[in-house]
Amino acid sequence: MARAKIALIGAGMIGGTLAHIAAREELGDVVLFDIFEGTAKGKALDLSEAAPVFGKDSNLKGTNDYADIAGADVCIITAGFPRKPGMDRSELIGKNLGVIKQVAEGIKEHAPKAFVICITNPLDAMVWALQKFSGLQPRKVVGMAGVLDSARFRYFLADEFGCSVEDVHASVLGGHGDTMVPLVRYSTVNGVPLPDLIKMKWTTQERVDAIVERTRKGGGEIVGLLGNGSAFYAPAESAIEMAKSYLRDKKRILPCAVRLSGQIAGVRGLYVGAPAMIGARGVEKVMNIRLKQDEREMFMNSVEAVEKIIADCKEMEPELKD
Numbered sequence: 001m002a003r004a005k006i007a008l009i010g011a012g013m014i015g016g017t018l019a020h021i022a023a024r025e026e027l028g029d030v031v032l033f034d035i036f037e038g039t040a041k042g043k044a045l046d047l048s049e050a051a052p053v054f055g056k057d058s059n060l061k062g063t064n065d066y067a068d069i070a071g072a073d074v075c076i077i078t079a080g081f082p083r084k085p086g087m088d089r090s091e092l093i094g095k096n097l098g099v100i101k102q103v104a105e106g107i108k109e110h111a112p113k114a115f116v117i118c119i120t121n122p123l124d125a126m127v128w129a130l131q132k133f134s135g136l137q138p139r140k141v142v143g144m145a146g147v148l149d150s151a152r153f154r155y156f157l158a159d160e161f162g163c164s165v166e167d168v169h170a171s172v173l174g175g176h177g178d179t180m181v182p183l184v185r186y187s188t189v190n191g192v193p194l195p196d197l198i199k200m201k202w203t204t205q206e207r208v209d210a211i212v213e214r215t216r217k218g219g220g221e222i223v224g225l226l227g228n229g230s231a232f233y234a235p236a237e238s239a240i241e242m243a244k245s246y247l248r249d250k251k252r253i254l255p256c257a258v259r260l261s262g263q264i265a266g267v268r269g270l271y272v273g274a275p276a277m278i279g280a281r282g283v284e285k286v287m288n289i290r291l292k293q294d295e296r297e298m299f300m301n302s303v304e305a306v307e308k309i310i311a312d313c314k315e316m317e318p319e320l321k322d
């Protein structure tokens with residue numbers, strides 16, 4: 001059977017890390033695309049020269065020609081600009097909306113059957129615009145944020161309890177911004193929900209509240225520390241998890257930015273984070289979780305934040321207006 005083809009649009013910090021993981025895990029052949037041809041070719045060659053050392057076979061190609069992504073099974077998009085310390089992700093639309101338009105046209109022309117995972121920020125608005133510009137089926141276009149946000153939540157909780165990260169499960173809903181909704185009631189250690197762990201005196205409500213707040217601002221914490229760029233290891237691992245679920249038809253249920261059609265709080269037509277089953281048909285199901293009043297309010301607050309960014313995108317690109 002032919003190897004899968006994985007197109008990485010954007011060969012910067014996340015794009016290079018994605019290529020490294022895909023090659024080490026022999027997920028398929030990799031095409032690294034970037035407007036800077038040298039960056040894409042240089043990283044592809046460097047990784048090809050690493051492959052004999054780690055002993056895995058994948059073809060890696062660097063390019064600035066969309067024709068090279070033809071027939072890709074998966075496209076992961078990181079093309080665009082990261083924020084700088086003090087910036088909000090929403091301030092990136094001025095630069096990144098135009099980039100997403102170009103990327104959407106490239107994928108529509110050369111890889112229209114691919115499963116497309118967008119990472120570029122501001123995430124929920126960019127994946128919404130990507131689907132609109134490309135006209136691809138919504139079930140084949142998703143955004144990566146929830147896997148990352150819940151991984152941060154899991155790490156902070158495992159650190160709090162001094163236990164393995166493997167035994168902590170957590171879910172984060174809503175837009176990928178400071179209004180995201182880490183779901184305390186649905187987050188567990190060995191199946192035991194956080195509110196029970198508070199009753200068992202493993203932690204306190206105040207400490208859980210602080211962890212929720214740290215999770216919401218997790219991206220900004222890394223941006224502040226790096227000074228020039230944003231997180232790339234955890235985002236790349238997160239997107240690979242989503243790509244693997246599609247390529248291997250694993251039907252993982254992962255928090256992803258998906259286009260909702262009423263499953264959560266009746267929201268329709270908008271991309272926001274929700275638990276979704278990812279299999280060979282793309283998004284195969286979205287969990288219609290029921291929210292309590294306070295959770296619903298937080299979720300709707302996050303939805304409003306995404307709607308505001310989308311309204312700004314429509315002003316910039318009238319073709320995005322319905």
Ligand SMILES: NC(=O)c1ccc[n+]([C@@H]2O[C@H](COP(=O)([O-])OP(=O)(O)OC[C@H]3O[C@@H](n4cnc5c(N)ncnc54)[C@H](O)[C@@H]3O)[C@@H](O)[C@H]2O)c1
Binds near residue numbers: 079119229
């Ligand atoms: N969704 C998330 O959870 C999440 C997490 C981390 C970063 N991000 C976002 O991902 C994006 C990429 O981050 P990064 O750290 O890899 O940035 P980076 O600057 O290292 O890489 C971006 C790459 O995109 C390329 N590029 C720019 N315009 C392009 C175009 N028109 N066509 C093709 N390539 C183009 C650049 O040359 C660069 O190599 C940023 O917008 C960042 O905010 C999102």
Ligand SMILES: O=C(O)C[C@H](O)C(=O)O
Binds near residue numbers: 220
């Ligand atoms: O915070 C950022 O700007 C990058 C990304 O969205 C993240 O959460 O790490």
